[in-house]
Amino acid sequence: MNSKPAGFYDAPEGVDVRGRYDDEFSEILTRDALDFVARLQREFREQIRHSMDCRREAQRRYDAGELPGFDPATRLIREGDWVCAPVPPPIANRMVEITGPVERKMVINALNSGAKVFMADFEDALSPSWENLMRGHVNLRDAVNGTISFEDRERNRVYKLNQNTAKLFVRPRGWHLPEAHVLVDGGPVTGCLFDFGLYFFHNYAAFRSNQGQGYGPFFYLPKMEHSREARIWNNVFNRAEQWAAIPSGSIRATVLIETLPAAFQMNEILYELRPHSAGLNCGRWDYIFSYVKTLRAHPDRLLPDRVSVTMTQPFMRSYSDLLIFTCHRRGVHAMGGMAAQIPIRGDADAHASAVDAVRRDKLREVQAGHDGTWAAHPGLIADISKVFSAGLSQRDNLIGAVAREDAAGIGEDDLLERPRGKRTMEGLRLNTRVGIQYMAAWLAGAGSVPLYNLMEDAATAEISRVQNWQWIRYEAELDGQAVKVTVTPELFGRVVEEEMGRIEREVGGEKFRGGMYREACSVFVRQCTSPELDDFLTLDAYNRIVVHHPGAEARL
Structure with a gap:
C-alpha cells in the first residue's frame, strides 16, 4: 500500500495530491503533468511570495493615508513609443465574449453560443472544490479535442459541439489563491500555476495546427495589482513555451484591469507582457470591489448603493477611457466589461427593460472605442452582436481606428474621483x-x-x-x-x-x-x-x- 497522502495518483518526488482519487482525474494528474506544475511552482514561488508581500506593503501605505498613483520610476515606459506583438489573426475579432464556469454543459453551450470567445473560468465563476476543478480540466481537454458531449437525461437531449465554435480562453485563479489539495515540497501549490499548468500541459499541442500560425493557448489573467505580477506571468509563459518547444509568443493573454492599483499600471502591465499580450479588459465589478478595499481606511470614499455605481460614474468612465487609449496606443484589444443582466422569463416588460439596459451599456462601450465586450448569458449575444457589429463597421476591431487621444490627459484625480449617489x-x-x-x-x-x-x-x-x-x-x-x-x-x-x-x-x-x-x-x-x-x-x-x-x- 502506498503510504503517501497522494493515494494512487502517480506523483513525482515532493508532490502530494490530497484530493479524492478518480480514474478520470488521473488522466489529468499524470506524473508528467504534476512534474510540470511542480517545476513552475518551484521556479516562481519566491517571486510570487515577494509580489504578495509588496501588495501588503502597498495596502499598509494606503491605510496610512496614501492614495494610489502613477509610478514616477516607470514614466519612460508610459511615455515610450513601444507596441505589443501584433494581434493574432485567430482572435482579431472578439466582438462578443461569453464567460462562465467550466461545467460540462456550460462549456458546450458557451462554445456553441455564437460568441467570438468563451472564457472558461476557474476563478470568480467557479467554486474551487476539488471535484469542480478536476472535472473542469477534463471538460476543457475534451472541448479542445472536440470530443466533449453531455447527456441531459431529464430533457432526453445530448449536447455536442457545433462545427463552428467560439475561441477558447481560460482564466486561472489569481496569485493570492492556493490549491490546498496539491502540495509541492510540503506547501500548497499556487492556484493559478495549478490551473495554467494542467491546462497548458494537456492542450498546447492542439493549437499548433491553428491554420499553421501556432497561436495559443489563450488566457485571461485576473486580479493583478502591479506590473511585477505581469512580469511573473510573462516568465511563466516563456518557460512553458521553452518546455513545449513552441514558438515564443504563442501563448497570448488578456489582463483584467480589475483592481484600483492596476489602473495606474496599465502601460507597465502591457510592457511586461508585450510578446504575449492580447490586450486589457475592464473587469468592472472587481474594480468596484477593489476601490473600496484599497481605500478602506478613507472615510471620504464611501460608495453609494451598488446599483448606482455604473460605468457612467466619472471615476469608472475615466478608467474605461484610459484603458481604451492605452490599449490602442500599444496595438492591442481594449475589451469592455460585463453587463450582469440576464433574460427574464415570464415577464415580457421586465425582459425588454433588461435587454434595453444591456443594449445601452454596449452602445456606450463601442462608441467609446472598446473592441469587444462580455455577455453574461447566451440569450443576450444576438442583441449585443448587433450593437457591436454596427459600431465596428465591418472591421474586426477598432485598433488603429479609434485612438482616444482625448483620454491622454486622464490623471490620478480622475481615476480617484469620489463616487456619487445615495446610500439607502x-x-x-x-x-x-x-x-x-x-x-x-x-x-x-x-x-x-x-x-x-x-x-x-x-x-x-x-x-x-x-x-x-x-x-x-x-x-x-x-x-x-x-x-x-x-x-x-x-x-x-x-x-x-x-x-x-x-x-x-x-x-x-x-x-x-x-x-x-x-x-x-x-x-x-x-x-x-x-x-x-x-x-x-x-x-x-x-x-x-x-x-x-x-x-x-x-x-x-
Whole structure:
C-alpha cells in the first residue's frame, strides 16, 4: 500500500495530491503533468511570495493615508513609443465574449453560443472544490479535442459541439489563491500555476495546427495589482513555451484591469507582457470591489448603493477611457466589461427593460472605442452582436481606428474621483440578501448564480460584502429615512435577521433548511463586521470546501 497522502495518483518526488482519487482525474494528474506544475511552482514561488508581500506593503501605505498613483520610476515606459506583438489573426475579432464556469454543459453551450470567445473560468465563476476543478480540466481537454458531449437525461437531449465554435480562453485563479489539495515540497501549490499548468500541459499541442500560425493557448489573467505580477506571468509563459518547444509568443493573454492599483499600471502591465499580450479588459465589478478595499481606511470614499455605481460614474468612465487609449496606443484589444443582466422569463416588460439596459451599456462601450465586450448569458449575444457589429463597421476591431487621444490627459484625480449617489436601506438589504445567497451557493459548489434577474459571481458578492463593511465601519447615514438612520452593527444585525427570513420565504423552507444558508450567513456577517477588512471573501471560506483524502481506501 502506498503510504503517501497522494493515494494512487502517480506523483513525482515532493508532490502530494490530497484530493479524492478518480480514474478520470488521473488522466489529468499524470506524473508528467504534476512534474510540470511542480517545476513552475518551484521556479516562481519566491517571486510570487515577494509580489504578495509588496501588495501588503502597498495596502499598509494606503491605510496610512496614501492614495494610489502613477509610478514616477516607470514614466519612460508610459511615455515610450513601444507596441505589443501584433494581434493574432485567430482572435482579431472578439466582438462578443461569453464567460462562465467550466461545467460540462456550460462549456458546450458557451462554445456553441455564437460568441467570438468563451472564457472558461476557474476563478470568480467557479467554486474551487476539488471535484469542480478536476472535472473542469477534463471538460476543457475534451472541448479542445472536440470530443466533449453531455447527456441531459431529464430533457432526453445530448449536447455536442457545433462545427463552428467560439475561441477558447481560460482564466486561472489569481496569485493570492492556493490549491490546498496539491502540495509541492510540503506547501500548497499556487492556484493559478495549478490551473495554467494542467491546462497548458494537456492542450498546447492542439493549437499548433491553428491554420499553421501556432497561436495559443489563450488566457485571461485576473486580479493583478502591479506590473511585477505581469512580469511573473510573462516568465511563466516563456518557460512553458521553452518546455513545449513552441514558438515564443504563442501563448497570448488578456489582463483584467480589475483592481484600483492596476489602473495606474496599465502601460507597465502591457510592457511586461508585450510578446504575449492580447490586450486589457475592464473587469468592472472587481474594480468596484477593489476601490473600496484599497481605500478602506478613507472615510471620504464611501460608495453609494451598488446599483448606482455604473460605468457612467466619472471615476469608472475615466478608467474605461484610459484603458481604451492605452490599449490602442500599444496595438492591442481594449475589451469592455460585463453587463450582469440576464433574460427574464415570464415577464415580457421586465425582459425588454433588461435587454434595453444591456443594449445601452454596449452602445456606450463601442462608441467609446472598446473592441469587444462580455455577455453574461447566451440569450443576450444576438442583441449585443448587433450593437457591436454596427459600431465596428465591418472591421474586426477598432485598433488603429479609434485612438482616444482625448483620454491622454486622464490623471490620478480622475481615476480617484469620489463616487456619487445615495446610500439607502434597500441597498443595505440587497447587499445582505445577495451576499448570503451567493455564499450559500458557493459553499454548495456553484460559483455563478442568477439572483434577482442578475448573474452574480464572486466579484459582485464582494461588492456586497465590502460595501456593508464600509457602511458599518464608518456608520454611514442612510438617505430617504424620515429620521436620521446610521448603519451600526445593531442595525445590521436586525437587517440580517429580517433578510434571512425573506430568503427562507423566497427559496422555500425545505430548501432553506437543506442548504448552506446558515453557514453562509455566519461567514458573510463575520466578514461584514470584522474590525479589519479581509482581502477576499472566498479566501476566508475556502477552507470550508477543502476535503483531503489522505488514504487509498477508495481503491481497496
